[in-house]
Amino acid sequence: MLTFKESCIGVMKLSKPPVNSLNLEYLTEFNIAIEKLENDKSCRGVIITSALPKIFSAGLDILEMYQPNTDRLRQFWTQVQQLWINLYGSQVATVAAINGHAPAGGCLVSLSCDYRIMAPNYTIGLNETQLGIVAPFWFSDTITNTIGFRKAERALQLGYMFTTDEAKACGLIDKIVPPDQIMAVAHEEMKKMFAVPDFARQITKNQCRKQFIDKLHAKRDADTDNFVNFITKDSIQKAMGKYLESLKKRKSG
Numbered sequence: 001m002l003t004f005k006e007s008c009i010g011v012m013k014l015s016k017p018p019v020n021s022l023n024l025e026y027l028t029e030f031n032i033a034i035e036k037l038e039n040d041k042s043c044r045g046v047i048i049t050s051a052l053p054k055i056f057s058a059g060l061d062i063l064e065m066y067q068p069n070t071d072r073l074r075q076f077w078t079q080v081q082q083l084w085i086n087l088y089g090s091q092v093a094t095v096a097a098i099n100g101h102a103p104a105g106g107c108l109v110s111l112s113c114d115y116r117i118m119a120p121n122y123t124i125g126l127n128e129t130q131l132g133i134v135a136p137f138w139f140s141d142t143i144t145n146t147i148g149f150r151k152a153e154r155a156l157q158l159g160y161m162f163t164t165d166e167a168k169a170c171g172l173i174d175k176i177v178p179p180d181q182i183m184a185v186a187h188e189e190m191k192k193m194f195a196v197p198d199f200a201r202q203i204t205k206n207q208c209r210k211q212f213i214d215k216l217h218a219k220r221d222a223d224t225d226n227f228v229n230f231i232t233k234d235s236i237q238k239a240m241g242k243y244l245e246s247l248k249k250r251k252s253g
């Protein structure tokens with residue numbers, strides 16, 4: 001993770017080649033970095049983007065979920081939950097500068113921010129069902145809160161990956177921006193949020209999001225149990241194995 005501060009704005013650049021997949025170690029690093037910025041009194045905003053060309057993040061590292069060690073799988077999921085809690089509940093203003101594809105966990109990271117700008121000709125969405133897995137309730141809450149129930153339900157069922165244009169049309173992202181302008185526009189959008197007194201923006205954000213974060217807190221252990229039980233089922237392991245194969249075939253084909 002490349003993290004630096006430009007005045008009162010923290011910039012986090014995901015930099016885990018080849019595709020910024022989020023494994024246990026990287027999620028832990030991500031959480032430490034965001035917590036550090038959150039606790040830095042001089043930091044009012046965070047921009048999350050990718051240091052890689054064409055990929056914002058490929059989402060959770062599928063290899064963490066395929067033929068897993070159960071203890072590690074539990075730690076992995078705890079870090080995924082923590083990342084969402086940190087980002088969705090963040091007191092600083094957050095902008096996702098989506099400069100590449102953003103499937104599943106990559107989409108969730110961006111949906112957890114306050115504002116999303118995206119470069120053209122990429123795809124974004126919660127494609128879990130395409131892998132034969134199910135987005136947990138808090139992924140589903142987050143997309144529903146962004147695009148509304150009907151569109152979210154349809155997209156979740158299909159595991160639909162939106163083009164940048166489609167994402168803009170349904171409100172999954174807020175603005176389409178050429179890649180060379182994405183950081184400049186992220187700073188402009190940040191300034192608009194800074195024009196509102198921090199405490200008023202923060203209390204408003206809490207009013208909108210706290211109930212959803214509290215819901216995960218209340219069910220956190222059960223959510224981890226569900227995840228581990230679900231992922232370790234033979235049928236789910238088979239489906240994930242097939243998906244990994246299809247990724248490799250697509251590459252060679």
Ligand SMILES: CCCCC/C=C\C/C=C\C/C=C/C(=O)SCCNC(=O)CCNC(=O)[C@H](O)C(C)(C)COP(=O)(O)OP(=O)(O)OC[C@H]1O[C@@H](n2cnc3c(N)ncnc32)[C@H](O)[C@@H]1OP(=O)(O)O
Nearest residue numbers: 021058059060061062063101103104105133134227247251
């Ligand atoms: C009822 C109770 C419910 C409880 C909850 C249960 C389950 C929910 C659990 C989890 C939710 C899951 C969230 C996720 O995020 S799952 C991850 C989904 N991600 C994807 O599907 C992305 C797949 N990847 C791609 O589409 C493409 O790779 C790309 C990102 C568009 C990039 O394409 P490109 O052509 O540039 O690269 P390659 O495809 O050649 O990939 C390079 C290399 O990376 C490997 N790879 C890609 N993505 C991942 C990944 N997410 N994890 C691990 N590895 C990945 C790919 O296989 C290649 O590897 P190789 O060894 O062949 O070089």
